[in-house]
Amino acid sequence: MNRFLGFIKKEFLHIFRDYRTLFILFGIPAAQxxxxxxxxSMDIKNAGIAFLDLSHDEITMELTDKIISSGFFxxxxxxxxxxDVDKVFKKGKTKAVIIFESNFGKKLVSEGKxxxxxxxxxxEPNTATLVTNYTTAIVNNFNLRFAGDASLNSVRIQPxxxxxxxxxxxxxxxxxxxxxxxxxxLICALMTSVTITREKEFGTMEVLLVSPLxxxxxxxxxxxxxxxxxxxxxxxxxxxxxxxxxLPVKGSMVLLLAESMLYILMSLTLGILISTLxxxxxxxxxxxxxxxxxxxxxxxxxxxxxxxxxxxYDYVSMIMPPRYFIVIIKNxxxxxxxxxxxxxxxxxxxxxxxxxxxxxxxxxxxxxE
Amino acid sequence: xxxxxxxxxxxVKKFGRFVxxxxxxxxxxxxxxxxxxxxxxxxxxxxxxxxxxLSAPTxxxxxxxxxxxxxxxxxxxxxxxxxCQKFSLYEDLTVKENITLxxxxxxxxxxxxKERTGELLEKLNFRDYENRLIADLPxxxxxxxxxxxxxLHEPKIxxxxxxxxxxxxxxxxxxxxxxxxxxxxxxxxxxxxHYMDEAEYCDRISIMSExxxxxxxxxxxxxxxxxxxxxxxxxxxxxxxxxN
Numbered sequence: 001m002n003r004f005l006g007f008i009k010k011e012f013l014h015i016f017r018d019y020r021t022l023f024i025l026f027g028i029p030a031a032q033x034x035x036x037x038x039x040x041s042m043d044i045k046n047a048g049i050a051f052l053d054l055s056h057d058e059i060t061m062e063l064t065d066k067i068i069s070s071g072f073f074x075x076x077x078x079x080x081x082x083x084d085v086d087k088v089f090k091k092g093k094t095k096a097v098i099i100f101e102s103n104f105g106k107k108l109v110s111e112g113k114x115x116x117x118x119x120x121x122x123x124e125p126n127t128a129t130l131v132t133n134y135t136t137a138i139v140n141n142f143n144l145r146f147a148g149d150a151s152l153n154s155v156r157i158q159p160x161x162x163x164x165x166x167x168x169x170x171x172x173x174x175x176x177x178x179x180x181x182x183x184x185x186l187i188c189a190l191m192t193s194v195t196i197t198r199e200k201e202f203g204t205m206e207v208l209l210v211s212p213l214x215x216x217x218x219x220x221x222x223x224x225x226x227x228x229x230x231x232x233x234x235x236x237x238x239x240x241x242x243x244x245x246x247l248p249v250k251g252s253m254v255l256l257l258a259e260s261m262l263y264i265l266m267s268l269t270l271g272i273l274i275s276t277l278x279x280x281x282x283x284x285x286x287x288x289x290x291x292x293x294x295x296x297x298x299x300x301x302x303x304x305x306x307x308x309x310x311x312x313y314d315y316v317s318m319i320m321p322p323r324y325f326i327v328i329i330k331n332x333x334x335x336x337x338x339x340x341x342x343x344x345x346x347x348x349x350x351x352x353x354x355x356x357x358x359x360x361x362x363x364x365x366x367x368x369e
Numbered sequence: 370x371x372x373x374x375x376x377x378x379x380x381v382k383k384f385g386r387f388v389x390x391x392x393x394x395x396x397x398x399x400x401x402x403x404x405x406x407x408x409x410x411x412x413x414x415x416x417x418x419x420x421x422x423l424s425a426p427t428x429x430x431x432x433x434x435x436x437x438x439x440x441x442x443x444x445x446x447x448x449x450x451x452x453c454q455k456f457s458l459y460e461d462l463t464v465k466e467n468i469t470l471x472x473x474x475x476x477x478x479x480x481x482x483k484e485r486t487g488e489l490l491e492k493l494n495f496r497d498y499e500n501r502l503i504a505d506l507p508x509x510x511x512x513x514x515x516x517x518x519x520x521l522h523e524p525k526i527x528x529x530x531x532x533x534x535x536x537x538x539x540x541x542x543x544x545x546x547x548x549x550x551x552x553x554x555x556x557x558x559x560x561x562x563h564y565m566d567e568a569e570y571c572d573r574i575s576i577m578s579e580x581x582x583x584x585x586x587x588x589x590x591x592x593x594x595x596x597x598x599x600x601x602x603x604x605x606x607x608x609x610x611x612x613n
Contacts, residue, residue: 006473010462017461203455210421210451211474212443 003213007221014195015225025191025229026236029183033240036175044072044130048094052079057105063116063142067098072134089121096120096131176241177329178302181322182293183237184230184260185267189292191226192271193284201280215364223268230267234260250336259332259346263325266349269356270321276363296322324348372399373432374526374557375420380429382415389415391580393429397526397559402552404571405561406604411577413561414454414530420559421528422446434525447475450519450527450556454534457515460504464495467503468518475522482521489517509540516547520556527551529560533567545570565601574600576607583607 015021049067053060068075076094079085088094099117101107108114118135120128199205199222208218234257241247249256271288278284297303299313300322306314317323324345331337339346375397382390389412397403407413418424420433422442431438434448458467465486472482490496493513503511512532520527529548533541545567552558560571568574568588575585584591584607588600597603 003474003476006470010459010466010470013462013466014459202460203453203457204459206423206453206455207451207457208474209423210446210449211471212446212476213474214443 004217004221007213007217008224011195011222011225015229021191025187025233029179029187029233029237030240032179032183033176033237034244036179044095044127044134046074047072047096047127047131048076049073049131049135050077050079050085050088050094050097051075052082052085052097052099053104054102055100055104055106057103059105059108060100063100063139064098066142067135067138070134070138073131085119094121095127096135098135176237176245176247177326177333178300180234180237180260180329181263181300181326182296182302184234184263184325185270185296185322186288186293187233188226188230188264188267189271189274190285190288192223192268193274193278193288194281195222195226196272196275197278197281197284200275216361219272219360219364223272227264227268230264231257231261234264247333249333251332251338255339256329256332259325259328259342262346262349262353263321263328266321266353266356269353269360272360273356273363276360295320299323300326302326321349321352373397374399374401374434375403375559376430376432377420378430380416380419380431381427382412382419382424383427388580390419390426393582395575395582395585397557399557400552400555401572402548402558402560402570404568404574405559405577406563406565406568406574406600407561407577408563412580413577416577417528417530417559417561421449421451448525450522450524452515452519452527452529452532454531456511458503458511458518461502463500463502464490464506464514465499467514468521471518472521477522485521489521493517509536509543512536512540513544513547516544520551524556526557526559529558531561531563533562533564541567565599565604568600568604576604578607 015025051064053064064075067073073096077084077088079088079097082099085097085099088097097117097119099119101115101117104114104116116139118132120132122128196205196219199208205218209215213221238249238256242249270292274284274287274291278287295316299306299309299317299320301317302322306317306323309317328342328345328349331342373396375395377396378394380390380393381388391412393416405413405416415424419426419431419438422433422438422445425442426438433445436442436444436448438445459470462470468486468489469482472485477485490499493510495510495514498506498510503514506514516527516529516532519529533544536544541564548558548560548570560567562568571588573585573587574591575582576591577583584594584603586594591600591603592598595603595606597606
């Protein structure tokens with residue numbers, strides 16, 4: 001036991017002496033959370049919007065006011081004719097133009113319907129979609145009040161269901177779980193694979209293997225510090241998202257931490273597996289970053305919904321651990337559900353951990369030969 | 370007969386179809402400095418890895434420090450020291466931390482580690498370097514320290530795999546003095562090298578070529594037998610005919 005403790009202490013010394021390791025461990029997660037939370041925000045705020053009001057009546061004025069006062073938009077210009085639309089987009093500040101047809105108010109009162117066009121700048125597809133969604137929602141809302149009870153059922157559902165768990169449309173509610181998922185697997189796998197291959201590359205691994213330490217002790221000793229630090233990391237990220245974004249954990253904190261531990265463990269065993277596959281630190285870094293990062297971002301459902309992918313990608317994503325953890329963490333953090341809803345994902349992560357461990361142990365032995 | 374600390378009979382090691390060690394048989398006796406010579410790729414490192422329990426033999430009998438390498442490699446590990454070609458201390462740890470780490474790994478008590486650390490630093494004139502990072506030390510000093518650490522736990526045998534690679538002649542000289550001193554303390558030294566002048570310092574040497582031991586005797590006997598002035602000439606006479 002003493003041997004083992006001394007060995008763990010040494011690993012901590014490595015980490016604390018190398019400011020780069022510390023930065024990767026703690027600096028990057030904090031930076032990611034802040035970047036994703038603020039810069040890559042999917043919310044719109046003060047998006048430029050222009051109006052072409054061919055009717056100029058009370059109702060169009062009221063609706064215009066409503067859109068501007070929503071806080072999402074800022075009025076850039078008032079247009080006079082259709083030909084101005086192209087010009088205003090070319091200036092770049094305007095993301096959408098709202099056009100009220102002539103006699104908008106009259107038609108609405110007499111016929112019960114009037115048409116309004118929302119033209120968005122398609123060169124920025126993301127913003128365009130968001131802007132049209134937001135304006136549609138505002139208009140629907142307006143409709144609702146205007147039309148009274150008759151159409152209530154038909155319009156109410158759409159905007160509300162979509163944002164049910166995120167009533168204020170705050171996208172960092174979605175991002176924080178995603179970032180935690182991504183960061184943990186990257187850092188754990190990267191760090192462990194690098195720390196193990198470093199010993200191989202420097203020749204110290206041989207000396208350790210010749211020593212009375214058992215291979216399992218060597219591996220555990222190398223991984224344990226990262227397990228502890230990653231766990232602290234989770235707590236830090238959660239604290240950061242709470243203080244900066246006011247993101248609460250709705251479900252059980254204990255369950256969330258336990259699931260995080262499982263996920264960290266899975267990522268660490270994945271890192272060990274990567275280290276057995278790579279001979280140098282460069283290879284380990286390459287496999288961890290390229291092999292894990294892109295698929296994790298693209299195929300885990302972090303940014304792009306898996307339901308919308310072609311079936312092939314759906315199958316590919318099934319072997320991506322982040323896919324499961326993201327479900328778990330979103331369920332616990334945002335919906336507040338318990339283990340009953342996420343036992344399947346949990347089980348899959350447990351199986352993955354077991355498989356990675358199994359393969360690593362085998363590989364490690366073969367290498368000793 | 371003297372006591373054997375290493376006994377090897379018909380050792381074969383194959384990697385797939387490649388035969389790295391082809392039927393090696395030799396003994397190392399108590400108190401000897403035993404040298405393993407050979408060109409790169411002759412199978413020296415493979416043999417030393419088997420002897421130190423890093424790798425299992427394909428067939429043959431290997432007894433090290435009284436234990437069977439096939440079944441008792443864990444016990445062998447406790448009784449040997451090892452220093453490999455690559456540098457084996459942690460550069461981001463201090464001299465003292467490295468010593469403490471290895472002492473701990475070999476199950477030495479804190480008290481004992483402290484004592485030995487003191488002796489060691491004294492002997493190497495290393496007092497001032499105690500709390501310096503290994504990265505800040507010159508290569509020669511590191512190499513000496515690595516050797517001292519490898520024998521910190523007073524093993525029965527210490528394996529040195531090309532310990533003097535890349536070291537200047539003066540340090541090499543000092544290094545061999547340390548090896549002699551170690552041998553007089555009753556620790557057997559098993560050393561591989563491709564510096565032929567170093568081979569002269571060994572009690573007995575074995576010359577390997579293409580996985581086989583082609584000569585094994587004291588340097589004097591070998592020189593006499595091959596009518597050569599130095600081990601280097603012996604080596605060239607033995608190793609060359611195969612090539613030409």
